[in-house]
Amino acid sequence: MDPLTQASMGAAAAAWVCRKPETRHALLLGAIAGAAPDLDVLIRSDLDPLLSLEYHRHFTHALWLAPVIGLIVAALFKALFFWKHWPYHRLALFAVVGAATHGLIDACTSYGTLLYWPISTHRESWDIISIVDPIFTIPLVLLTIIAFAFRRPYFAQVAVGLCLLYLSLGIYQRSQAVGFAQALADSRGHRPEELTVRPSFANIVLWRIVYRFEGRYYVDAVRVMPLSEPQFFHGRSVEVFSENSAAAMIPSSTVLADDVVRFRFFSQGYLYRAPNEPDVVGDLRYAMYPDSIMPLWGIRLDPSKPDAHVSFEHFRDPSQRAFKRLWLMIQGQAVAPLD
Known part of the structure; x- marks a missing residue:
């Protein structure tokens, strides 16, 4: 999905594993790690127009790489910024949880995501939500911002719950459409x-x-x-x-x-x-x-x-x-x- 949705989902997921005093650190790290796999858009070539298509949602979106991405993001922030008094294992937890959401949310769309690379090059696409969906994204973003502003992880946790409900509705809607499609072909x-x-x-x-x-x-x-x-x-x-x-x-x-x-x-x-x-x-x-x-x-x-x-x-x-x-x-x- 779009970067704003990915960052917000990573932040909201990190709120599920944080304590109240950690809220802003968790949301910030979860957001960055949640958006980080899309850095694969930098893989491109002026001579080969398909290179960016080939590597977007490729190895950076694999499930096994999410913990690696999270650990790297946490290490960079531990080393470069002012969080030296925060234990690395807590920062890593927020970042790993945030990164883990990225490939799964992308797989909910129909674009195709290499979740199982390198074991399989199957492009996973569950076709239950559009690549851009404001009904999904707007409440997620707003509730995550509120959680950050007031240091209340509860609001971000509610956002995750609403997202799961919406995805469940997407599964139901798709099943109805599939049934119609099969009947149409039969007719x-x-x-x-x-x-x-x-x-x-x-x-x-x-x-x-x-x-x-x-x-x-x-x-x-x-x-x-x-x-x-x-x-x-x-x-x-x-x-x-x-x-x-x-x-x-x-x-x-x-x-x-x-x-x-x-x-x-x-x-x-x-x-x-x-x-x-x-x-x-x-x-x-x-x-x-x-x-x-x-x-x-x-x-x-x-x-x-x-x-x-x-x-x-x-x-x-x-x-x-x-x-x-x-x-x-x-x-x-x-x-x-x-x-």
């Missing part, structure tokens, strides 16, 4: 080879459905609310950009072919040719609208330059019209189908 006479349901931007009400059947991805959206009937938004289908599709287009054992393999791993296999952009291979997991087949990002291929890296491009629509349509869908109002 079309499809037996999906793979099916995924992911929250749309900044909410757990509106869900993006993507399933694969006979060489095509089918993209739709559903709005689910407790005690209410699901509301369906009809989408479109696109052809899968498979390994065979790539082999027919790109020479093997080239930089370009390797980049496609790397992008396939990053996108968990959900690749397709973007509409109206035949040289762009998009990541179908994400779109501005949950019923859209226009990707948020993708790689542009140039088969005439097989030994050159791909370019990584974004296709966001930050216009007021775009957010208005998304907001109407979240509210459950009818919207015009996309072209």
